[in-house]
Amino acid sequence: MKKIFSIPLIRGILWQVIGLLIGMGIVAGIRLAMGLPATGPYLVTEHAWVFGGFLGTLTFLAGHGVMGDWFKWWRGEATSDHHEDKPGWEKYFGPSLDHKVIGIQYAVTGLIVMILGGTFALIFRTELALEGMQFLKPAQYNTLMSMHGIVMIVVILLGIGGMMNYLVPLLIGAHDMAFPRLNSFAFWIVVPAAVWLLSSMALGGIETGWTGYPPLSANMKIVGQQMFFLAVFIVGWSSVLGGLNLIVTVVRMRAKGMTAFRMPIFVWASIATSLISLTATQLIGLSFQMVMFQRLFGMGFFDPAKGGNPVLFQHLFWFYSHPAVYVFILPGLGIVSELLPVFVRKPLFGYRWIAMSSLGIALVGFLVWAHHMFTSGMNEYLRVPFMYSTLLVAVPTGVKFFSWTATIWKGKIDNPVPTPMLFTVGAILVFLLGGLTGPPNATVSTDLHLHDTYWIVGHFHDTMFGGFMFPFFAALYYWFPKATGRRMNETLGKIHFWLMTPSFFVMSLGMMYIGLNGMRRRIADYDPALNFQPMHLVITIAGYLIALSVLVFFINLIASLRNGKVEKGNLWNSRSPEWLVESPMPAHNYEHPFEVVGEPYDYGLAGSKYVEFAKHK
Amino acid sequence: MIHFVTVGILVMVVAILTYFGATSVGLMPVQASAQAVPIDWMWNWQVIAISFLFALIVVPIFYSIFVFRRKKGDTSDAEHIEGNTPLEIAWTVIPLIIVVTFAYMGAYSLGESRRITDPEAMIVKVTARQFSWTYEYPDGFVSTELHLPVWKQVILKMEAVDVIHSFWVPEFRVKQDVVPGRVTEYRITPNLVGSYKVRCAELCGSNHAFMEGPVVVSTQADYDQWVAEQIEIASANTPEGRGKKLITENGCVGCHSVTAQPGPSAPSWFNLFGEEVHLADGSTITADEAYITESVLDPAAKEVEGYAPTIMKPFTFTQEQIADIIAYIKSLK
Amino acid sequence: MSHTKDKASALQQGILVAVYLAVLTGLEFFVAVSFMSVMVLTVIALVKAALVAYYFMHIYKLNAENEGDHDSYEYKTGTNRLGLWLFLLSDTFVFGGLLVSRFNLLGMERPHLNQTLGLIVTCVLLLSSFFMNRAETSIAHGDTKGFLNGTLITMVLGLGFLIGVVGLEWRLAKLEDVIVNKDVMGGIFYMMTGMHAFHVLTGVIFLFLVWRNGRKGYFTQEQHWGVEAAAVYWHFVDLVWIFFYPALYLIGKVGL
Ligand code: HEA
């Protein structure tokens, strides 16, 4: 028993529960003292839950120990620069400061949460497979659908956190991130948030979709809605702090000779991503906070009866949530750009253009948010400028696509194609379809028909699978040997790919088709007159096949961890520095610092070198 | 060179096949409004662009993978090509021109679909609430059905009483949110006689899926006849008539059904009066005046089995109004 | 850090900037009561912000060349400084969002607030920035006593500001009927001042830690990143108020 509680994760959660109870007690006490009722439909009132949740988050962090060094600093005590992790798996459950451990913590948490989010989808997809309500109530459908959306988005944030944390310091030759403690903090704060997010299912659910528009979200008399807001608010802080850390790391800790245009392309993508998560995230935090306060204190920000404006919420929300979609994809597209040259054995075509296009997407992405609101009743004349700015994003994205095509052109791809390369090509195809279905939404006149239909659902599954899921899997297959010293099974990898890709196309094309013909999103049941049942059945089956393929991946992951083929060297024959040292990566990364002496992707140029290791320290 | 020519031809072939393949499966519902014409025109250009751009990228990639892939025994790297600035500029500028053109076309088609062609357009007031649509016609009566004469410009002035809803008739193409606290406008000229449905397109709570209502486009003569019928019903001043009006205006039928077929989220009122009702706490109660009155004023007091916790909000009515509603419910046999 | 200016001229500069700020605040008030121009008020606020960012927060230090040993205190301070500024950039978006909400919801109306109190708290905060600057320049010249006193005064003034806003203005506003439940005017008022007060409070706590560690002799002329961080954060909170003050007290007509 004692042993279990010495694991920081378990201890943290225990403290979290205690914090929750104390917070509830305090609020209940205050309310009693003020002569107000202290109990509510969910045991105690909403105020108590929210305050308890807030306090519980803090006690989690205190109990877990991730802030230990900071407490020491506040007392004026110095701490050592490096903490050695104990060998073994325990370090993954505690506040490790090693960016590689944190990266793996992010990625694995992401994968676990992905099972949850996917299972939610499978449940409500089963309901949708047939007309009529079979086994869910509409409110339960809404909850599952909303949880699926937000959980999957958290998966993406965790996944890119994993990739960026693990890779960026290795790629730029740093021994760690600039602020290792902050890094650890940014990861661990997600854990209590995830607990709150899931707890909302037991507290009445969330019925508003992941977007949480008021007045609906303000009127729903369920506490789950608040826990959802609280959780997303906390996850937002993880994004902000992670982005901050990453920018500082890249600006300050690059190896000697690594000028801006000699950085690996993934680093550029990470910078662009981090600029967005550093700044825009605050606005979703603010908008959710304002709804929370509207619910708690009656501040009528979005309540027209009190002079508020529901559309203001949408502006604040999308000011983050549109740029956020580029947070979802830029790291993935960075992975694609990073892996292509290795597998086609050619330089990355137009390196500088690709680097700049990431920044271009990120910056233009700040100016387009209202394209989610073309039908919202906002100022009519603003729709046209937002249409122009949105369509403009196609230009830098196009630069990436054309440059990738040119990179692949005449490339010598191994036969049979290795799994990471399969997923890279899959990413390009799927994201292409997702991207190309963007401009019709961006064009106001067609969006008036497309808005809030399954066409949109198809669009964003395509972009998110193509921009995140496929590259994420590619990255996992590719860097797995670096992290573990073993390789994942190729056959299972190929089964995963060939099961997932066609099913995915069937699923998303089917969604788009019914969407165009009148299938609204976020509905628990559809009108039999529309005759959508056959297609819904197909979509559901395709969804199950995707899940099956992911299951194959998990089996592969676990099996390869123990029995995978041992690979300690540069198995992909890459020029990148992390592959020039032995796998798994040593705790403090490069024993000998390296200096950049050439271009990163000069494949096919005899005698060229990217980095040179110092002979001695 | 031969590679470029082959790929060029393949791109065109695949693009054309994609376009015709996509359009032949029927991508849009029937066109039932004048506004749908510019929108479908725009849409068609979108499909053309998507087909072409899709082919433009996919074909060279597959061609390359199949034609240039590593030959057996070859271990060398590929040709060292770093980039090509004129090419990069070309594929920045050409898409730029395309998107600006598309945006211009988009603005044009939007303008077309928003134009008021008839200064004497018919104005109908729409009220959206959880989870029903009600319409107030120029002739003063209220209905839960939207009847429109064909080829007449209509302006819907829409208001929501609780949360955001969205007015969408897929056959009309256009969609417009209905936002509490402001009046939004929906401009439409139906041009095809038929029966359609308005489908609420903004998540508005548990019953959002079922927030649909009939939309009937008919000839002017049929429309006039329908209007005359409605005016007659509205002027009949019986308790049942007043009760029916009340439940229409207050959106009760958005959840409750008045036929033997129960709605998905609320009990049916058909044959309700005088029957035994099974409550969620296991007891039973007879649906008499007192019970119905309480059910309306304080729905959470006694919750019907299978419908707890209730999604019905308390309503405030006068005793006379409740009596009218009960009279109406009694008439449902 | 590499402060080349000597002690006396640093003092002179601090006083000068504080006087400029005070004059501009007076001008702001004058503009508001005489001919209310949003344009002029915005320009004045921007000038004030620029003064604070440059002379008090030393934004130019971000640009400082610190090549050399990556493990040196100087290099690490440069890294920390960048991190802090990015954090402030991020925070700016919260406050910016609040300003946008304020103008979206209230337009050219403002809550009925006590003008005298507003002017007083604004001056208190401004004065606190001056003393914070004193504290920082003192330690940079090795004057520990001056640093401790400056920090202490800043802290006291910060608490004074909190009492003024949360203790008095909130109560007055409630009496004057800007009640939360009444309408969105109250909501915005409490949200903006509350969010700002929360930052002041964390700033005071931060200052307290710095002061306590300073008494233990933790900071030296060469190594005092903690002081610099607290100072920059404190000035940032002041800078936010430079925009919030006109937005809440000066711009528009009183509305209820
Ligand atoms: C990873 C996420 C991701 C990405 C990358 C994108 C990319 C884009 N998205 Fe998407 N989008 C979402 C995720 C994403 N989206 C989500 C989640 C929603 C729904 C949110 C919700 O309501 O829940 C949504 C909704 C959404 C809407 C709102 C629809 C509605 O609700 O009415 C719009 C409207 O403009 C839009 C547009 C675009 C555009 C123009 C792009 C562009 O960036 C695409 C650019 C790419 C290309 C165009 C392809 C490659 C380019 C070329 C080959 C060059 C040549 C091309 C041309 C000349 C056109 N998206």
Ligand code: HEA
């Ligand atoms: C990364 C993002 C992501 C991913 C990967 C997915 C994956 C899937 N999504 Fe979606 N989805 C969203 C993001 C995502 N989704 C978002 C943001 C929304 C909008 C929500 C909103 O409107 O608010 C949405 C909405 C959405 C809808 C629309 C709901 C509605 O509007 O009513 C549908 C409907 O079909 C759907 C289906 C699916 C399916 C079938 C999958 C499948 O691919 C899932 C496949 C399953 C897995 C990947 C998990 C694997 C599970 C196992 C292998 C089980 C094994 C078990 C053990 C090991 C114990 N999703």
Ligand code: CUA
């Ligand atoms: Cu009304 Cu959905």
Ligand SMILES: [Cu+2]
């Ligand atoms: Cu968007």
